[in-house]
Every structure is written in C-alpha cells, then in structure tokens.
Amino acid sequence: xxxxxxxxxxxxxxxxxxxxxxxxxxxxxxxxxxxxxxxxxxxxxxxxxxxxxxxxxxxxxxxxxxxxxxxxxxxxxxxxxxxxxxxxxxxxxxxxxxxxxxxxxxxxxxxxxxxxxxxxxxxxxxxxxxxxxxxxxxxxxxxxxxxxxxxxxxxxxxxxxxxxxxxxxxxxxxxxxxxxxxxxxxxxxxxxxxxxxxxxxxxxxxxxxxxxxxxxxxxxxxxxxxxxxxxxxxxxxxxxxxxxxxxxxxxxxxxxxxxxxxxxxxxxxxxxxxxxxxxxxxxxxxxxxxxxxxxxxxxxxxxxxxxxxxxxxxxxxxxxxxxxxx
Numbered sequence: 001x002x003x004x005x006x007x008x009x010x011x012x013x014x015x016x017x018x019x020x021x022x023x024x025x026x027x028x029x030x031x032x033x034x035x036x037x038x039x040x041x042x043x044x045x046x047x048x049x050x051x052x053x054x055x056x057x058x059x060x061x062x063x064x065x066x067x068x069x070x071x072x073x074x075x076x077x078x079x080x081x082x083x084x085x086x087x088x089x090x091x092x093x094x095x096x097x098x099x100x101x102x103x104x105x106x107x108x109x110x111x112x113x114x115x116x117x118x119x120x121x122x123x124x125x126x127x128x129x130x131x132x133x134x135x136x137x138x139x140x141x142x143x144x145x146x147x148x149x150x151x152x153x154x155x156x157x158x159x160x161x162x163x164x165x166x167x168x169x170x171x172x173x174x175x176x177x178x179x180x181x182x183x184x185x186x187x188x189x190x191x192x193x194x195x196x197x198x199x200x201x202x203x204x205x206x207x208x209x210x211x212x213x214x215x216x217x218x219x220x221x222x223x224x225x226x227x228x229x230x231x232x233x234x235x236x237x238x239x240x241x242x243x244x245x246x247x248x249x250x251x252x253x254x255x256x257x258x259x260x261x262x263x264x265x266x267x268x269x270x271x272x273x274x275x276x277x278x279x280x281x282x283x284x285x286x287x288x289x290x291x292x293x294x295x296x297x298x299x300x301x302x303x304x305x306x307x308x309x310x311x312x313x314x315x316x317x318x319x320x321x322x323x324x325x326x
Contacts, residue, residue, distance in 0.1 A: 046095045234252070
C-alpha cells in the first residue's frame with residue numbers, strides 16, 4: 001500500500017520588525033490661524049502645497065475675540081470676528097489646507113528640514129510661515145494679576161455679559177479700546193474710558209460713535225494706578241497726570257487695551273528680532289533664516305489690522321511657494 005506524503009514548502013511568515021515612526025516631511029507648515037495664518041493657508045493650498053496649519057488651542061487669533069469687524073473689504077454690512085475666522089478657515093480647508101488644534105511647543109530652525117514639536121508629536125517641514133500674532137499688554141499695577149477673571153479682563157467679547165447693569169472702566173485710547181467700550185454698552189450701565197493722553201488715538205468714526213453714546217464717559221490724562229477689591233473688583237485708583245492727584249472710583253470691572261507684545265519667545269535666539277521681540281523680515285517676508293517667513297502682528301508693529309495681516313499672509317505664502325520651487 002503506497003503512502004502519499006504532502007510536503008509544505010511554504011516559508012514560515014516572520015513577524016515584521018516594528019519600524020520607528022519617522023515624521024512626514026511637510027512641504028510647508030504654518031503656525032497661527034489669525035488673518036495672516038489663514039490667508040497664507042488659502043494661498044498655499046491653492047498652490048497645491050497642502051500646508052499643515054497649527055491652530056493652537058483655538059482658532060482665529062485675536063480677531064476671533066472682536067465683536068464687530070466693519071473695515072474688512074468685501075463685507076459692507078460688517079461681521080463678527082469669529083464669523084470672519086470661520087469663513088477664512090473654511091476657505092483654506094476647501095483648497096486642501098490641513099488644520100491641527102495643537103500647540104507648537106518647540107521649534108528647531110537649525111536643522112533642515114525644520115523640526116516642529118507639539119504636545120502630540122514631532123513634525124518636519126521644508127518651509128515655515130510664522131503667523132503667531134501678539135498678546136495684550138498688561139498694565140502692571142497692583143491688583144491686576146490678582147483679579148484676572150474676577151473683574152479684570154482683556155476681552156469684552158468673552159466677559160461683557162457678566163457685567164449687566166454694572167459700571168466698568170476701559171483702559172486705552174486706540175481702536176480696540178473704543179470698539180470694546182461700545183460693545184460693553186450693551187451690558188454695562190456706564191462705561192468710562194480712561195486714557196493717559198489728552199487725545200484719543202482711535203479713528204475718527206469710532207471716536208464720534210463713542211462720544212455720541214450716552215453710556216460712555218471719558219477720563220483723559222489719567223492712568224490706573226491700582227485695582228481694588230476683595231473677592232472681585234470693587235474700585236480702581238486713578239491718577240490725574242496733570243495735577244498728580246489720585247482718587248478712587250467705584251467700578252465692577254476693568255477692561256484693558258493698552259497695546260500688545262508679539263508671541264515670539266519660541267523663536268528667540270533663532271530668528272532676528274527688534275528690541276521689542278518683533279520678527280525682522282525682508283521685502284519678501286523672509287526672516288533671517290532662509291525658508292522661514294513671518295506674517296501678521298508677530299512682525300508688524302505699525303498697522304496691526306486684520307486686512308494688513310491678511311496681505312502679509314498672502315505675501316508670505318507666495319514667497320514660500322517660490323522658495324520651495326527654487
């Protein structure tokens with residue numbers, strides 16, 4: 001009786017070795033989603049660069065905290081800051097930009113491609129656009145830090161609702177101060193605008209609108225020297241710069257708009273900056289590191305408008321496209 005033998009000639013399958021994760025090299029990364037960052041994303045995406053955009057903890061930058069935007073071209077009826085941010089975001093994503101709600105914690109511009117680290121992972125990019133904007137400057141007076149969130153605010157859009165029927169101060173004399181002061185009249189019973197100079201710096205239209213509002217008062221040539229309270233703000237000490245005399249006024253909130261500082265500490269020692277930390281760029285928005293471009297309020301210390309930031313973002317994207325092509 002014959003016995004048939006079947007031989008298994010197949011090779012045994014070996015478990016593949018686990019390869020270390022290698023970061024994908026992006027052509028272009030963009031840090032920031034204000035008007036500069038999102039405009040750069042729109043132009044870069046339309047150029048088929050598929051940019052990776054780091055939004056940080058929330059989208060929109062400072063414009064997303066603005067109640068009414070009436071000077072952005074194409075919107076004669078005006079719109080809110082969050083709405084403008086949302087539209088720009090949708091436009092960028094429509095053309096292929098990829099947004100990540102992740103915060104950049106570290107960047108190494110000495111390597112090529114550039115190394116960008118977030119809380120989640122490490123990324124690499126051949127070109128980079130820095131559009132990280134600026135943050136509100138503090139008064140630096142007693143009580144300011146202690147009462148943040150308990151009567152001291154830098155965002156009327158965020159906190160105005162909590163001051164219904166109450167009296168508040170707005171510190172500053174520029175466009176932001178008057179815009180937010182006008183917004184606060186929807187809630188507060190009285191808004192006193194305190195400015196250290198005798199003349200406001202805001203544009204004439206805003207000044208006229210504020211002066212015509214019966215809920216707004218002006219205290220010029222004064223500064224806030226102290227914010228006073230217990231569990232919340234109850235008063236503020238004002239100093240008359242002409243006489244030197246000080247007085248205490250009872251109020252429930254202090255909204256501060258005295259300028260901004262650029263959010264550029266991440267790049268100190270890597271990118272050339274001026275004495276205040278604004279990134280220096282050439283005519284093509286390129287920084288001191290080839291392939292790294294800056295746009296918006298992290299470099300613009302003069303205009304600081306949504307429309308100019310958008311223009312700088314456009315320039316940076318076009319320059320980055322040229323850099324990558326070369």
